[in-house]
Amino acid sequence: MSELLICTDLDRTLIPNGHQLESRDARDLFWRLARRPEVTLAYVSGRDRRLLQSAIDEFSLPVPDFAIGDVGTTIYRIDDGEWHAWEAWAKEIAADWGGNSREMLAEMLVDIPDIEPQESEKQNTYKLSYYAPADLDGESLAERIGERLAEAGVRSSVIWSIDEMRDVGLVDVLPAGATKVHAIRFLQAHLHASPSRTVFAGDSGNDLPVLTSGLQAIVVANARDEIKQAAIHATAERGAGDCLYVARGGFLGMNGNYAAGILEGVVHFIPEARSWLEIE
Numbered sequence: 001m002s003e004l005l006i007c008t009d010l011d012r013t014l015i016p017n018g019h020q021l022e023s024r025d026a027r028d029l030f031w032r033l034a035r036r037p038e039v040t041l042a043y044v045s046g047r048d049r050r051l052l053q054s055a056i057d058e059f060s061l062p063v064p065d066f067a068i069g070d071v072g073t074t075i076y077r078i079d080d081g082e083w084h085a086w087e088a089w090a091k092e093i094a095a096d097w098g099g100n101s102r103e104m105l106a107e108m109l110v111d112i113p114d115i116e117p118q119e120s121e122k123q124n125t126y127k128l129s130y131y132a133p134a135d136l137d138g139e140s141l142a143e144r145i146g147e148r149l150a151e152a153g154v155r156s157s158v159i160w161s162i163d164e165m166r167d168v169g170l171v172d173v174l175p176a177g178a179t180k181v182h183a184i185r186f187l188q189a190h191l192h193a194s195p196s197r198t199v200f201a202g203d204s205g206n207d208l209p210v211l212t213s214g215l216q217a218i219v220v221a222n223a224r225d226e227i228k229q230a231a232i233h234a235t236a237e238r239g240a241g242d243c244l245y246v247a248r249g250g251f252l253g254m255n256g257n258y259a260a261g262i263l264e265g266v267v268h269f270i271p272e273a274r275s276w277l278e279i280e
């Protein structure tokens with residue numbers, strides 16, 4: 001039995017909190033997958049610890065083995081329901097900010113127009129987050145912020161995404177190494193999970209770096225078309241098209257949205273998983 005690492009985004013990927021419908025059996029079948037002894041389950045989310053827990057409770061999700069929270073800045077290990085922040089990861093990413101605190105970074109950005117700090121519970125030691133108008137050129141804004149910080153010797157990654165339900169832009173300033181990709185690879189190395197036994201699923205702009213990283217990745221069917229196109233383009237360009245699967249529905253009569261899309265993609269990459277899911 002060889003280990004299988006299943007990493008998934010939560011909002012609008014596993015959690016059916018978008019506009020599209022979820023197939024009736026999708027989450028029950030996802031539970032079935034999560035219960036397999038060879039599966040290690042990791043949630044990869046912008047949510048903090050408290051919001052991760054409330055998502056698990058509210059949407060009856062399996063408790064994961066690991067949770068990469070705060071857009072990659074924290075990794076929790078969950079043992080018998082106890083959550084432990086993983087110190088080795090904090091150490092891995094701390095150097096990028098060159099000894100500057102989040103508050104010091106905020107000070108460097110105080111005159112950048114159109115951005116407004118998010119609530120304090122959405123900030124943490126290595127995550128500085130802002131709101132911005134959804135119709136802004138977010139990529140240029142992110143670039144501008146990154147350049148400003150680089151002038152002060154800070155290695156940052158600045159991520160732009162859109163909260164569709166609230167129609168607001170989100171800007172996350174993180175240590176350059178605190179990416180979801182790096183966090184997943186860190187986890188993969190720790191678990192000795194091979195590339196062919198690691199899968200990630202996502203739906204939106206802040207998942208794109210993982211979707212196009214060369215890790216085996218799934219875009220759920222409910223993702224916006226421009227995300228699907230961007231992922232297809234970027235992976236094709238680097239010759240990694242085989243590492244991307246865009247769910248379209250049809251697996252076990254389901255629609256490919258949310259959990260159904262994750263399962264469809266898992267079976268694409270790990271064909272043996274089909275027999276775990278088909279109801280006898």
Ligand SMILES: [Mg+2]
Binds near residue numbers: 013
């Ligand atoms: Mg999402």
